[in-house]
Amino acid sequence: MTAPSLPHGAPVNVREFEQAARMVLDPVHDDYVRGGAQDEVTVRANESAFAGLCLVPRVLRGAGEPVLRTAVLGHEASMPVVIAPTAFHRLVHPDAERATARAAAAEGVIMIAAMLSTVAIEDVAAEARKAATDPCLWFQLYPQPDLGFTRAIVQRAEAAGCRALVVTADSPALGRAERNDRNDFHDLPPGLRCENLRELRGGEPGSVRQVVLSPEISWRHVEWLRETTDLPILVKGVLHPADAALAADLGVDGIMVSNHGGRQLDTTPPTIAQLPRIAEAVAGRVPLLLDGGVRRGTDVIKALALGAAAVGIGRPVMWGLAVAGEDGVSAVLSMLRRELANALALCGCAGPADVPRDLVMDISAKEGCAR
Numbered sequence: 403m404t405a406p407s408l409p410h411g412a413p414v415n416v417r418e419f420e421q422a423a424r425m426v427l428d429p430v431h432d433d434y435v436r437g438g439a440q441d442e443v444t445v446r447a448n449e450s451a452f453a454g455l456c457l458v459p460r461v462l463r464g465a466g467e468p469v470l471r472t473a474v475l476g477h478e479a480s481m482p483v484v485i486a487p488t489a490f491h492r493l494v495h496p497d498a499e500r501a502t503a504r505a506a507a508a509e510g511v512i513m514i515a516a517m518l519s520t521v522a523i524e525d526v527a528a529e530a531r532k533a534a535t536d537p538c539l540w541f542q543l544y545p546q547p548d549l550g551f552t553r554a555i556v557q558r559a560e561a562a563g564c565r566a567l568v569v570t571a572d573s574p575a576l577g578r579a580e581r582n583d584r585n586d587f588h589d590l591p592p593g594l595r596c597e598n599l600r601e602l603r604g605g606e607p608g609s610v611r612q613v614v615l616s617p618e619i620s621w622r623h624v625e626w627l628r629e630t631t632d633l634p635i636l637v638k639g640v641l642h643p644a645d646a647a648l649a650a651d652l653g654v655d656g657i658m659v660s661n662h663g664g665r666q667l668d669t670t671p672p673t674i675a676q677l678p679r680i681a682e683a684v685a686g687r688v689p690l691l692l693d694g695g696v697r698r699g700t701d702v703i704k705a706l707a708l709g710a711a712a713v714g715i716g717r718p719v720m721w722g723l724a725v726a727g728e729d730g731v732s733a734v735l736s737m738l739r740r741e742l743a744n745a746l747a748l749c750g751c752a753g754p755a756d757v758p759r760d761l762v763m764d765i766s767a768k769e770g771c772a773r
Contacts, residue, residue, distance in 0.1 A: 475636070527564070
Protein backbone atom coordinates (compact mmCIF):
# COMPACT_ATOMS: atom_id res chain seq x y z
CA MET A 403 0.00 0.00 0.00
CA THR A 404 1.29 3.44 -0.92
CA ALA A 405 1.02 6.15 1.68
CA PRO A 406 -0.97 9.18 0.52
CA SER A 407 1.00 12.18 -0.63
CA LEU A 408 0.70 15.09 1.77
CA PRO A 409 2.51 18.42 1.39
CA HIS A 410 5.83 19.23 3.01
CA GLY A 411 5.28 20.19 6.63
CA ALA A 412 2.24 17.93 6.97
CA PRO A 413 1.74 16.01 10.22
CA VAL A 414 4.07 13.09 10.78
CA ASN A 415 2.15 11.49 13.66
CA VAL A 416 -1.37 11.35 15.06
CA ARG A 417 -0.82 14.07 17.66
CA GLU A 418 0.35 16.46 14.98
CA PHE A 419 -2.88 15.70 13.11
CA GLU A 420 -4.78 16.67 16.25
CA GLN A 421 -2.93 20.01 16.35
CA ALA A 422 -3.49 20.60 12.64
CA ALA A 423 -7.20 19.82 12.95
CA ARG A 424 -7.58 22.50 15.63
CA MET A 425 -6.31 25.05 13.13
CA VAL A 426 -9.02 24.27 10.55
CA LEU A 427 -12.07 23.29 12.60
CA ASP A 428 -14.81 25.50 13.94
CA PRO A 429 -13.91 25.72 17.67
CA VAL A 430 -17.34 24.37 18.64
CA HIS A 431 -16.85 21.32 16.44
CA ASP A 432 -13.27 20.88 17.64
CA ASP A 433 -14.60 20.86 21.20
CA TYR A 434 -17.15 18.22 20.22
CA VAL A 435 -14.49 15.93 18.74
CA ARG A 436 -11.82 16.40 21.40
CA GLY A 437 -14.05 16.65 24.43
CA GLY A 438 -15.47 14.14 26.88
CA ALA A 439 -17.68 13.93 29.92
CA GLN A 440 -17.40 16.42 32.76
CA ASP A 441 -13.76 16.85 33.93
CA GLU A 442 -12.48 14.62 31.10
CA VAL A 443 -10.46 12.51 33.53
CA THR A 444 -11.10 9.37 31.48
CA VAL A 445 -10.22 11.09 28.20
CA ARG A 446 -6.77 11.89 29.55
CA ALA A 447 -6.36 8.55 31.33
CA ASN A 448 -7.05 6.55 28.17
CA GLU A 449 -3.89 7.99 26.62
CA SER A 450 -1.69 8.27 29.70
CA ALA A 451 -2.31 4.65 30.71
CA PHE A 452 -0.44 3.50 27.59
CA ALA A 453 2.57 5.54 28.72
CA GLY A 454 2.59 3.59 32.00
CA LEU A 455 3.23 0.38 30.08
CA CYS A 456 6.72 -0.44 28.85
CA LEU A 457 7.65 -2.78 26.02
CA VAL A 458 10.32 -5.35 26.85
CA PRO A 459 11.60 -6.51 23.44
CA ARG A 460 13.14 -9.85 22.57
CA VAL A 461 16.31 -9.89 20.45
CA LEU A 462 17.93 -12.13 17.83
CA ARG A 463 14.61 -13.78 17.05
CA GLY A 464 15.06 -14.09 13.30
CA ALA A 465 11.38 -13.22 12.87
CA GLY A 466 11.78 -11.59 9.47
CA GLU A 467 9.80 -8.66 8.13
CA PRO A 468 6.55 -8.39 10.12
CA VAL A 469 3.33 -9.34 8.34
CA LEU A 470 0.48 -7.22 9.69
CA ARG A 471 -2.46 -8.97 8.02
CA THR A 472 -4.91 -10.46 10.47
CA ALA A 473 -8.46 -11.77 10.79
CA VAL A 474 -11.01 -10.17 13.09
CA LEU A 475 -14.17 -12.25 13.57
CA GLY A 476 -13.06 -14.14 10.49
CA HIS A 477 -12.88 -10.95 8.43
CA GLU A 478 -9.55 -10.34 6.74
CA ALA A 479 -7.89 -6.98 7.46
CA SER A 480 -4.57 -5.48 6.49
CA MET A 481 -3.71 -4.78 10.12
CA PRO A 482 -5.25 -5.14 13.61
CA VAL A 483 -6.64 -1.59 13.57
CA VAL A 484 -10.31 -0.81 12.87
CA ILE A 485 -12.10 2.50 12.51
CA ALA A 486 -14.26 2.83 15.59
CA PRO A 487 -17.75 4.32 15.20
CA THR A 488 -17.74 8.11 15.42
CA ALA A 489 -20.73 10.30 14.74
CA PHE A 490 -21.14 13.37 12.54
CA HIS A 491 -18.18 13.26 10.15
CA ARG A 492 -19.70 16.10 8.15
CA LEU A 493 -18.91 18.42 11.06
CA VAL A 494 -15.24 18.18 10.13
CA HIS A 495 -15.25 17.73 6.34
CA PRO A 496 -17.86 18.03 3.56
CA ASP A 497 -17.02 14.56 2.16
CA ALA A 498 -17.86 13.18 5.61
CA GLU A 499 -18.26 9.41 6.02
CA ARG A 500 -17.91 8.92 2.27
CA ALA A 501 -14.25 9.92 2.46
CA THR A 502 -13.68 7.81 5.57
CA ALA A 503 -15.22 4.76 3.90
CA ARG A 504 -13.06 5.14 0.79
CA ALA A 505 -9.90 5.52 2.85
CA ALA A 506 -10.71 2.51 5.05
CA ALA A 507 -11.49 0.32 2.05
CA ALA A 508 -8.37 1.40 0.16
CA GLU A 509 -6.23 0.69 3.22
CA GLY A 510 -7.87 -2.71 3.81
CA VAL A 511 -9.15 -1.64 7.22
CA ILE A 512 -12.49 -2.59 8.80
CA MET A 513 -14.75 0.42 9.31
CA ILE A 514 -17.50 0.41 11.93
CA ALA A 515 -20.11 2.76 10.47
CA ALA A 516 -21.86 4.86 13.08
CA MET A 517 -25.61 4.80 13.51
CA LEU A 518 -25.41 8.59 13.94
CA SER A 519 -23.78 9.11 10.57
CA THR A 520 -24.26 12.17 8.39
CA VAL A 521 -24.22 9.86 5.36
CA ALA A 522 -26.71 7.00 4.96
CA ILE A 523 -25.32 3.50 5.43
CA GLU A 524 -26.22 2.62 1.83
CA ASP A 525 -24.08 5.50 0.55
CA VAL A 526 -21.22 4.69 2.95
CA ALA A 527 -21.17 1.13 1.62
CA ALA A 528 -21.30 2.32 -2.00
CA GLU A 529 -18.30 4.60 -1.44
CA ALA A 530 -16.33 1.79 0.17
CA ARG A 531 -16.97 -0.39 -2.89
CA LYS A 532 -15.53 2.34 -5.10
CA ALA A 533 -12.18 1.93 -3.35
CA ALA A 534 -12.06 -1.87 -2.96
CA THR A 535 -13.82 -4.82 -4.49
CA ASP A 536 -14.56 -6.46 -1.15
CA PRO A 537 -14.51 -3.87 1.66
CA CYS A 538 -15.41 -4.87 5.21
CA LEU A 539 -18.02 -2.66 6.85
CA TRP A 540 -19.61 -3.22 10.26
CA PHE A 541 -22.54 -1.26 11.67
CA GLN A 542 -22.86 0.30 15.11
CA LEU A 543 -26.26 0.19 16.78
CA TYR A 544 -27.80 1.96 19.75
CA PRO A 545 -30.60 -0.48 20.66
CA GLN A 546 -33.91 1.35 20.92
CA PRO A 547 -36.91 0.61 23.13
CA ASP A 548 -38.93 0.66 19.91
CA LEU A 549 -37.97 -2.74 18.52
CA GLY A 550 -39.59 -2.01 15.17
CA PHE A 551 -37.34 1.02 14.78
CA THR A 552 -34.33 -1.09 15.75
CA ARG A 553 -35.26 -3.87 13.35
CA ALA A 554 -35.63 -1.41 10.46
CA ILE A 555 -32.11 -0.02 10.98
CA VAL A 556 -30.61 -3.49 11.31
CA GLN A 557 -32.29 -4.56 8.08
CA ARG A 558 -30.86 -1.52 6.29
CA ALA A 559 -27.39 -2.40 7.53
CA GLU A 560 -27.81 -5.99 6.35
CA ALA A 561 -29.08 -4.90 2.94
CA ALA A 562 -26.14 -2.50 2.56
CA GLY A 563 -23.72 -5.37 3.02
CA CYS A 564 -22.53 -4.80 6.59
CA ARG A 565 -20.86 -7.90 7.97
CA ALA A 566 -21.27 -7.44 11.73
CA LEU A 567 -23.35 -5.53 14.24
CA VAL A 568 -21.63 -3.59 17.02
CA VAL A 569 -24.08 -3.02 19.86
CA THR A 570 -23.24 0.03 21.97
CA ALA A 571 -24.06 -1.02 25.52
CA ASP A 572 -22.70 1.85 27.61
CA SER A 573 -25.35 4.47 26.83
CA PRO A 574 -28.41 4.13 29.09
CA ALA A 575 -28.26 7.93 29.22
CA LEU A 576 -26.29 10.69 27.53
CA GLY A 577 -23.01 11.63 29.17
CA ARG A 578 -22.60 15.22 30.30
CA ALA A 579 -20.12 16.88 27.97
CA GLU A 580 -19.63 20.30 29.52
CA ARG A 581 -17.79 21.66 26.49
CA ASN A 582 -21.00 21.07 24.51
CA ASP A 583 -23.07 22.64 27.29
CA ARG A 584 -20.95 25.78 27.22
CA ASN A 585 -21.22 25.90 23.42
CA ASP A 586 -24.96 25.07 23.47
CA PHE A 587 -24.16 22.32 20.99
CA HIS A 588 -26.74 19.55 21.37
CA ASP A 589 -27.88 18.77 17.83
CA LEU A 590 -26.56 19.05 14.32
CA PRO A 591 -26.40 22.51 12.75
CA PRO A 592 -28.85 23.41 9.96
CA GLY A 593 -28.33 21.43 6.78
CA LEU A 594 -26.83 18.37 8.49
CA ARG A 595 -28.84 15.27 9.39
CA CYS A 596 -28.39 11.81 10.82
CA GLU A 597 -29.20 10.17 7.53
CA ASN A 598 -29.83 6.71 9.00
CA LEU A 599 -32.71 8.13 11.04
CA ARG A 600 -34.66 9.71 8.21
CA GLU A 601 -38.34 8.72 8.13
CA LEU A 602 -37.95 6.10 10.83
CA ARG A 603 -39.63 7.96 13.66
CA GLY A 604 -41.79 11.03 14.11
CA GLY A 605 -40.32 14.47 14.59
CA GLU A 606 -37.79 16.30 12.49
CA PRO A 607 -36.37 13.79 9.99
CA GLY A 608 -32.77 12.94 10.74
CA SER A 609 -32.57 14.74 14.08
CA VAL A 610 -30.26 13.42 16.80
CA ARG A 611 -33.19 13.83 19.16
CA GLN A 612 -34.91 10.89 17.47
CA VAL A 613 -32.53 8.51 19.25
CA VAL A 614 -33.73 7.29 22.65
CA LEU A 615 -31.06 6.38 25.20
CA SER A 616 -32.94 4.32 27.77
CA PRO A 617 -31.88 2.71 31.06
CA GLU A 618 -34.33 -0.07 30.18
CA ILE A 619 -32.01 -1.43 27.49
CA SER A 620 -30.66 -4.75 28.80
CA TRP A 621 -29.15 -8.08 27.84
CA ARG A 622 -32.57 -9.20 26.64
CA HIS A 623 -32.17 -6.74 23.76
CA VAL A 624 -28.93 -8.48 22.79
CA GLU A 625 -30.76 -11.81 22.91
CA TRP A 626 -33.56 -10.30 20.78
CA LEU A 627 -31.00 -9.12 18.23
CA ARG A 628 -29.51 -12.61 18.11
CA GLU A 629 -32.96 -13.86 17.05
CA THR A 630 -33.47 -10.94 14.63
CA THR A 631 -30.27 -11.00 12.58
CA ASP A 632 -27.75 -13.53 11.33
CA LEU A 633 -24.96 -10.96 11.53
CA PRO A 634 -22.19 -11.54 14.10
CA ILE A 635 -22.85 -9.41 17.18
CA LEU A 636 -20.20 -7.57 19.17
CA VAL A 637 -21.00 -5.76 22.41
CA LYS A 638 -19.18 -2.44 22.75
CA GLY A 639 -18.69 -0.54 25.99
CA VAL A 640 -17.73 -3.40 28.29
CA LEU A 641 -15.46 -2.48 31.21
CA HIS A 642 -16.43 -4.85 34.04
CA PRO A 643 -15.11 -8.43 33.88
CA ALA A 644 -18.47 -9.76 35.10
CA ASP A 645 -20.19 -8.16 32.10
CA ALA A 646 -17.57 -9.61 29.78
CA ALA A 647 -18.14 -13.08 31.21
CA LEU A 648 -21.92 -12.65 30.87
CA ALA A 649 -21.55 -11.55 27.25
CA ALA A 650 -19.47 -14.63 26.51
CA ASP A 651 -22.01 -16.84 28.28
CA LEU A 652 -24.76 -15.37 26.08
CA GLY A 653 -22.82 -16.32 22.97
CA VAL A 654 -21.91 -12.91 21.55
CA ASP A 655 -19.34 -13.05 18.78
CA GLY A 656 -17.01 -10.41 20.17
CA ILE A 657 -16.49 -7.80 22.88
CA MET A 658 -15.18 -4.27 22.46
CA VAL A 659 -13.51 -3.05 25.65
CA SER A 660 -14.47 0.62 25.57
CA ASN A 661 -15.40 3.55 27.77
CA HIS A 662 -16.83 5.49 24.81
CA GLY A 663 -13.63 7.49 24.54
CA GLY A 664 -14.40 9.06 27.91
CA ARG A 665 -17.55 10.65 26.51
CA GLN A 666 -20.11 8.94 28.74
CA LEU A 667 -19.23 8.33 32.41
CA ASP A 668 -16.21 10.25 33.61
CA THR A 669 -13.62 8.62 35.92
CA THR A 670 -14.13 5.15 34.45
CA PRO A 671 -10.82 3.28 34.18
CA PRO A 672 -8.75 3.49 31.02
CA THR A 673 -9.54 0.64 28.68
CA ILE A 674 -5.98 -0.66 28.43
CA ALA A 675 -5.94 -1.04 32.24
CA GLN A 676 -9.11 -3.16 32.17
CA LEU A 677 -8.14 -5.27 29.19
CA PRO A 678 -6.12 -7.91 31.11
CA ARG A 679 -8.94 -8.43 33.63
CA ILE A 680 -11.49 -8.84 30.85
CA ALA A 681 -9.21 -11.19 28.93
CA GLU A 682 -8.95 -13.32 32.05
CA ALA A 683 -12.73 -13.30 32.52
CA VAL A 684 -13.54 -14.48 28.99
CA ALA A 685 -10.61 -16.92 28.85
CA GLY A 686 -10.40 -16.89 25.07
CA ARG A 687 -14.07 -17.70 24.48
CA VAL A 688 -14.63 -14.60 22.32
CA PRO A 689 -12.25 -12.18 20.59
CA LEU A 690 -11.62 -8.85 22.27
CA LEU A 691 -11.21 -5.46 20.64
CA LEU A 692 -10.20 -2.29 22.44
CA ASP A 693 -10.65 1.40 21.80
CA GLY A 694 -9.73 4.51 23.74
CA GLY A 695 -6.48 6.43 23.66
CA VAL A 696 -4.69 4.60 20.83
CA ARG A 697 -2.33 7.11 19.24
CA ARG A 698 0.79 5.11 18.33
CA GLY A 699 1.80 1.81 16.83
CA THR A 700 3.35 0.97 20.19
CA ASP A 701 -0.12 1.39 21.74
CA VAL A 702 -1.43 -1.20 19.30
CA ILE A 703 1.24 -3.75 20.19
CA LYS A 704 0.61 -3.21 23.92
CA ALA A 705 -3.08 -3.95 23.43
CA LEU A 706 -2.25 -7.08 21.41
CA ALA A 707 0.05 -8.29 24.18
CA LEU A 708 -2.66 -7.81 26.80
CA GLY A 709 -5.30 -9.78 24.95
CA ALA A 710 -6.83 -7.70 22.16
CA ALA A 711 -7.29 -9.06 18.65
CA ALA A 712 -7.43 -5.50 17.30
CA VAL A 713 -7.84 -1.90 18.38
CA GLY A 714 -10.22 0.83 17.27
CA ILE A 715 -9.38 4.47 16.58
CA GLY A 716 -11.95 7.25 16.62
CA ARG A 717 -10.68 10.78 17.16
CA PRO A 718 -7.53 10.27 15.04
CA VAL A 719 -9.76 9.48 12.06
CA MET A 720 -11.72 12.68 12.61
CA TRP A 721 -8.51 14.71 12.83
CA GLY A 722 -7.16 13.21 9.62
CA LEU A 723 -10.48 13.81 7.88
CA ALA A 724 -10.58 17.42 9.06
CA VAL A 725 -7.09 18.17 7.77
CA ALA A 726 -7.09 16.45 4.39
CA GLY A 727 -10.30 14.52 3.80
CA GLU A 728 -9.81 11.02 2.42
CA ASP A 729 -6.04 11.53 2.13
CA GLY A 730 -5.90 12.59 5.77
CA VAL A 731 -7.68 9.44 6.96
CA SER A 732 -5.40 7.32 4.78
CA ALA A 733 -2.38 9.13 6.20
CA VAL A 734 -3.44 8.40 9.79
CA LEU A 735 -3.93 4.72 8.97
CA SER A 736 -0.60 4.58 7.13
CA MET A 737 1.18 6.18 10.09
CA LEU A 738 -0.15 3.57 12.47
CA ARG A 739 0.68 0.82 9.98
CA ARG A 740 4.32 1.96 9.71
CA GLU A 741 4.66 2.46 13.45
CA LEU A 742 3.16 -0.95 14.22
CA ALA A 743 5.42 -2.70 11.70
CA ASN A 744 8.43 -0.93 13.20
CA ALA A 745 7.42 -1.83 16.77
CA LEU A 746 6.83 -5.47 15.86
CA ALA A 747 10.25 -5.69 14.22
CA LEU A 748 11.98 -4.05 17.17
CA CYS A 749 10.21 -6.42 19.57
CA GLY A 750 11.21 -9.50 17.57
CA CYS A 751 7.64 -10.38 16.52
CA ALA A 752 6.66 -11.81 13.14
CA GLY A 753 3.12 -10.40 13.27
CA PRO A 754 0.12 -9.63 15.48
CA ALA A 755 -0.40 -13.27 16.48
CA ASP A 756 3.25 -13.50 17.59
CA VAL A 757 3.01 -10.88 20.35
CA PRO A 758 3.54 -12.50 23.78
CA ARG A 759 2.01 -11.37 27.07
CA ASP A 760 5.40 -10.84 28.69
CA LEU A 761 6.27 -8.19 26.10
CA VAL A 762 4.53 -5.63 28.34
CA MET A 763 5.68 -4.45 31.75
CA ASP A 764 3.42 -2.29 33.88
CA ILE A 765 5.54 0.45 35.40
CA SER A 766 4.98 4.01 36.55
CA ALA A 767 5.40 6.55 33.73
CA LYS A 768 7.72 8.61 35.93
CA GLU A 769 10.18 5.71 35.97
CA GLY A 770 11.04 6.14 32.37
CA CYS A 771 8.35 4.94 29.96
CA ALA A 772 6.51 8.22 29.50
CA ARG A 773 6.66 9.68 26.02
